[in-house]
Amino acid sequence: MLLNPSFVVEVLSPSTDACDRGRKLAIYMAVPSITEIVLVSQDQVRVDKYTRLPDGMWHFDVITGLESRVHFQSLGCEIMLADLFDGVELAPLPPVPKRS
Secondary structure, three states: OOOOOOEEEEEOOOOOHHHHHHHHHHHHHHOOOOOEEEEEOOOOOEEEEEEEOOOOOEEEEEEEOOOOEEEEOOOOEEEEHHHHOOOOOOOOOOOOOOOO
């Protein structure tokens, strides 16, 4: 058991996505010591980052694209999404419907 965590990373799966973004996220946000929550998609290049502000409110960022970087303030580091998703086989995106 970890006491007073400050950073949480959750890798989402299609079967748990709704729970992870709903009930679990609310539980993490209620823990006073947690200052950053990161939700990593496994079916698209996407990281959702929640950062607790000094006034206790939460700031939400969505980081997408292999050329993007995500900065983890609580850890004092950043990582390129290309490195984070290295070796992950992503399903191809569905085609964009043509407008007539």
